[in-house]
Amino acid sequence: MQVQEAVGSEHWNRVKKRLRAELGEDVFSSWFARVDLEDHSDGTIRLSVPTRFLKQWIQSHYNDQLVGLWKGECESVHRIELTVRGAMRPRPTATPATKSLSAPKRPKIPGSENRMDGYTPINPVVDAQAATAAVGVGRIDASSDAARDVLQGAALDPKYTFETFVEGDSNGLALAAARQVASGSPVTFNPLYLHASVGLGKTHLMQAVAAKVRASGRKVLYLTAEHFMYRFVAALKAQSALAFKETLRTIDLLLIDDMQFLHGKQVQQEFCHTLNALIDGARQVIVAADRTPSELDTLDDRVRSRLSGGLVVGIQEPDFSLRRNILTTRVSQTQRTYANFEVPENVLDYVARHVVSSGRDLEGALNRLIAHNQLTNHPITQDMAELTLRDLIRSSEPRRVKIEDIQRVVSKHYNVTKADLLSARRTRTIVRPRQIAMYLAKVMTPRSLPEIGRRFGNRDHTTVLHAVRKIEELARTDTGLSQELELLKRMLDA
Numbered sequence: 070m071q072v073q074e075a076v077g078s079e080h081w082n083r084v085k086k087r088l089r090a091e092l093g094e095d096v097f098s099s100w101f102a103r104v105d106l107e108d109h110s111d112g113t114i115r116l117s118v119p120t121r122f123l124k125q126w127i128q129s130h131y132n133d134q135l136v137g138l139w140k141g142e143c144e145s146v147h148r149i150e151l152t153v154r155g156a157m158r159p160r161p162t163a164t165p166a167t168k169s170l171s172a173p174k175r176p177k178i179p180g181s182e183n184r185m186d187g188y189t190p191i192n193p194v195v196d197a198q199a200a201t202a203a204v205g206v207g208r209i210d211a212s213s214d215a216a217r218d219v220l221q222g223a224a225l226d227p228k229y230t231f232e233t234f235v236e237g238d239s240n241g242l243a244l245a246a247a248r249q250v251a252s253g254s255p256v257t258f259n260p261l262y263l264h265a266s267v268g269l270g271k272t273h274l275m276q277a278v279a280a281k282v283r284a285s286g287r288k289v290l291y292l293t294a295e296h297f298m299y300r301f302v303a304a305l306k307a308q309s310a311l312a313f314k315e316t317l318r319t320i321d322l323l324l325i326d327d328m329q330f331l332h333g334k335q336v337q338q339e340f341c342h343t344l345n346a347l348i349d350g351a352r353q354v355i356v357a358a359d360r361t362p363s364e365l366d367t368l369d370d371r372v373r374s375r376l377s378g379g380l381v382v383g384i385q386e387p388d389f390s391l392r393r394n395i396l397t398t399r400v401s402q403t404q405r406t407y408a409n410f411e412v413p414e415n416v417l418d419y420v421a422r423h424v425v426s427s428g429r430d431l432e433g434a435l436n437r438l439i440a441h442n443q444l445t446n447h448p449i450t451q452d453m454a455e456l457t458l459r460d461l462i463r464s465s466e467p468r469r470v471k472i473e474d475i476q477r478v479v480s481k482h483y484n485v486t487k488a489d490l491l492s493a494r495r496t497r498t499i500v501r502p503r504q505i506a507m508y509l510a511k512v513m514t515p516r517s518l519p520e521i522g523r524r525f526g527n528r529d530h531t532t533v534l535h536a537v538r539k540i541e542e543l544a545r546t547d548t549g550l551s552q553e554l555e556l557l558k559r560m561l562d563a
């Protein structure tokens with residue numbers, strides 16, 4: 070057993086390295102990232118893959134290349150055998166030699182045992198669903214009716230509807246476009262492309278459209294880009310690419326979420342064909358991603374240009390009023406489950422003012438308040454909210470400038486002491502830095518004029534007001550001073 074002695078996981082690592090170099094990262098990770106070395110004997114290398122179509126794909130496209138690369142490692146290798154993990158045969162009893170060969174096993178995907186054991190696919194789509202499960206997207210039980218439904222796609226979250234989506238300035242256009250598409254009126258924006266950074270409601274809006282269109286009896290397919298990728302590959306390898314495309318052509322609305330994850334040249338080409346076919350057939354496509362089409366730099370130019378050809382709409386970060394309204398809506402929804410759940414207005418204001426980044430963070434903040442309230446039975450108060458949310462707020466909030474920081478930076482910059490700033494001395498070298506410090510306290514902190522006055526040696530708020538006005542007035546004409554103010558602000562913001 071010459072091969073058995075000579076071959077080990079280090080050889081497999083070298084083969085993978087060369088494959089990666091020859092195929093490029095994109096193709097390599099599409100097809101080989103989940104291939105494991107199982108064992109070897111008599112010149113045969115056994116590799117395992119998670120799905121049948123991956124096995125077929127690799128066999129038909131990369132067999133010779135694999136044999137060649139393995140031969141480079143070990144002369145006597147003449148054959149590659151691929152098996153589907155957990156499906157085709159029991160794992161061979163490991164000998165010491167085979168043990169050293171085995172790559173670490175990946176955790177089993179829940180439900181995969183049922184699907185794969187003794188399973189003979191007759192429908193490529195079922196196979197695609199196995200693949201989908203293998204990448205952890207939209208897991209579907211093969212024994213259920215759903216598995217037989219080509220148009221099933223990923224599950225929709227019933228919470229994501231138009232009724233629960235709160236409108237604001239930052240998402241008004243996206244909402245209007247989504248409503249228009251959902252209304253079933255003749256296709257006008259195709260594709261509709263939604264982009265926004267994380268947690269701003271893209272998935273919510275897409276699923277709201279999907280649910281509405283599905284409820285009207287039209288055919289809808291909602292997929293993540295990854296899910297699309299695996300379905301396409303499945304169909305291709307089950308030699309049913311034509312059937313797959315025909316199936317897609319019967320769909321009224323195709324939604325692809327997280328477009329930034331669409332990788333691989335062939336998959337992108339297929340996506341582009343599908344897009345073209347759907348648009349040419351006057352069917353609707355909606356795509357969402359975390360950036361604009363032109364920023365999707367891993368995508369093929371043709372796909373990018375096709376994606377830009379419909380309506381591209383961004384969703385911006387929510388302003389205070391939208392954040393406040395999202396919270397109010399969420400509280401009413403929560404009250405359907407916890408009738409006694411109450412959040413005082415001042416706490417909602419506090420959360421909306423401080424949790425500023427996304428709908429997801431607002432939801433997270435509210436969930437913490439709910440958990441705290443339900444677990445401890447303590448009412449929700451401002452103090453409780455401040456305590457419960459302090460890490461969330463600290464990490465999402467821009468750095469807060471304190472009056473002490475301002476006094477420290479200003480006194481250092483003008484070479485006066487903090488005691489001078491707070492003193493009653495009226496020499497010009499102290500008055501001007503003091504006025505600048507009070508001005509900065511007004512524009513860089515949320516403190517009121519009386520509060521600032523107190524912190525500057527118990528001065529009256531009119532003195533602070535005078536200082537602020539004086540500095541504003543001087544800075545309008547004195548560019549040296551206005552540059553100095555900018556410098557101080559930058560030092561304080563750093």
Ligand SMILES: Nc1ncnc2c1ncn2[C@@H]1O[C@H](COP(=O)(O)OP(=O)(O)OP(=O)(O)O)[C@@H](O)[C@H]1O
Pocket residue numbers: 233234235236240265266267268269270271272273274359395427428429430432
């Ligand atoms: N305008 C809104 N009205 C109501 N809920 C919202 C709104 N915007 C965001 N949300 C809520 O915030 C959470 C995150 O939204 P969603 O998952 O749609 O974001 P996303 O833009 O798809 O983010 P990602 O790119 O991370 O997937 C969801 O629970 C969603 O319901």
